[in-house]
Amino acid sequence: MSIGVYIIFLSVLAMSLDVGRGKTTMDPCLESMKTASLPDLPYPYDALEPAISEEIMRLHHQKHHQTYVTNYNKALDQLRSALANGDHSSVVKLQSQIKFNGGGHVNHAIFWKNLAPVHEGGGKPPHDPLSSAIDAHFGSLEELMQKMNTEGAAVQGSGWVWFGLDKELKRLVVETTANQDPLVTKGSDLVPLIGIDVWEHAYYPQYKNARAEYLKNIWTVINWKYASDIFEKHNRHLNEV
Amino acid sequence: MAASAAVTANYVLKPPPYPLDALEPHMSKQTLEFHWGKHHRAYVDNLKKQVLGSELEGKALEHIIQNTYNNGDLLPPFNNAAQAWNHEFFWESMKPGGGGKPSGELLALLERDFTSYEKFYDEFNAAAATQFGAGWAWLAYADNKLKVVKTPNAVNPLVLGSFPLLTIDVWEHAYYLDFQNRRPDYIKTFMNNLVSWEAVSSRLEAAKAASA
Secondary structure, eight states: OOHHHHHHHHHHHHHHHHHHHTOOOOOHHHHTOOOOOOOOOSSOTTTTTTTSOHHHHHIIIIIIIHHHHHHHHHHHHHHHHHHHTTOHHHHHHTHHHHHHHHHHHHHHHHHHHHBOOGGGTTTOOOOTTHHHHHHHHHSSHHHHHHHHHHHHHHOOSSEEEEEEEETTTTEEEEEEEETTOOGGGGOTTEEEEEEEEOSGGGTHHHHTTOHHHHHHHHGGGBOHHHHHHHHHHHHHHHHTO | OOOOSOOOTTOOOOOOSSOTTTTTTTSOHHHHHHIIIIIIHHHHHHHHHHHTTSTTTTOOHHHHHHHHHGGGSOOTHHHHHHHHHHHHHHHTTBOTTOOSOOOHHHHHHHHHHHSSHHHHHHHHHHHHHHOOSSEEEEEEEETTEEEEEEEETTOOGGGGTSEEEEEEEOSGGGTHHHHTTOHHHHHHHHHHHTBOHHHHHHHHHHHHHHHO
16 A cells, blocks of 8 residues: 555554553453343333333333443443542542442342232232231231332332341331432341332323322232242341351 | 512412413423422422421411421421422423523623533533432522522522522423433423523522622
């Protein structure tokens, strides 16, 4: 090739290397850091009707959850650079983005599993040992649901209502968290068994302002089997002590 | 400090200063019917119930807001009181055929404190877009300067020591029927088509007079 073209080629090569120059060599452990990805829904988008509409499920999964995943990965990428550069101020500054978007991803990944179509057991009450534990802590399943509905309705702004297990104190709890704070922000020993999203996006197209009605109806598609499995897993570990 | 003089002690659900369909196609009649007719109404009704028989009963809305903010450790009536105030302020921040660039003194002040209208636009836009969860973005006035502020849930600049001049509601109920998850599109539509700069100007005059 002519000398002119060769010079252009070298300039372009140099520019592309310049772009790469920002990245310093880093710990291979950081480089292979896994990013998050949107999990598939375990059922079709219309499978939770009439409790939760297909329209909501599509928006909630494909838009809201996807956006949390995308923004979480962006924040992780920025974190990677900040760590590599020893930019601790940026590392700390990124924490709110990570908590919000990462929390959004974590919470929604649990939520899809907390729900099931009626023909796959959605709404079917839990069996023992969880069932007896619920009766012991709350009086009855209905009283647990009532408590969750009351606390869920009372969340100001955006957040979640949780049914969880304190694996240290070995007791069941109902808690709420704000925005996308995961349940562990209320106690490091808390394990989520059932979470219900009370952000307005979780119900608005179908229920509008009637959050209480959404909460009443969602119990028909709550997947108690998932909650039981998690509960039993932790019970096994407790009993092994 | 007194900011908007519009809100009285009677906790009335004041209608927006235009018919519910007047902001179409930028903000639908359906949105106004739910947002004003259900959400705003509920804040007013619940506030009345909440202060009945208490020492706050009959007090001006702004008095309740200032006295229940409690440095962020909110007392129960705060949410309803502040949201009642915020929503009335929000309806009056908009008008049919609104939006775009202001002129005159307001433009001069925006250019003074933000360098240009475009820089203000970007800053207001960013504040509204990055408020996590529910909340509001504001243009506010304090210490003879305009600034952009974002607040969570029901918090407003009154409790932060500044005069509110303009607000956009970024709770999901404000835009979900018209824009679903697309909050940035809603914000742009508000800025380009809905802002009432007349309201902002008159609030600014009131704020300057109160600061004098």
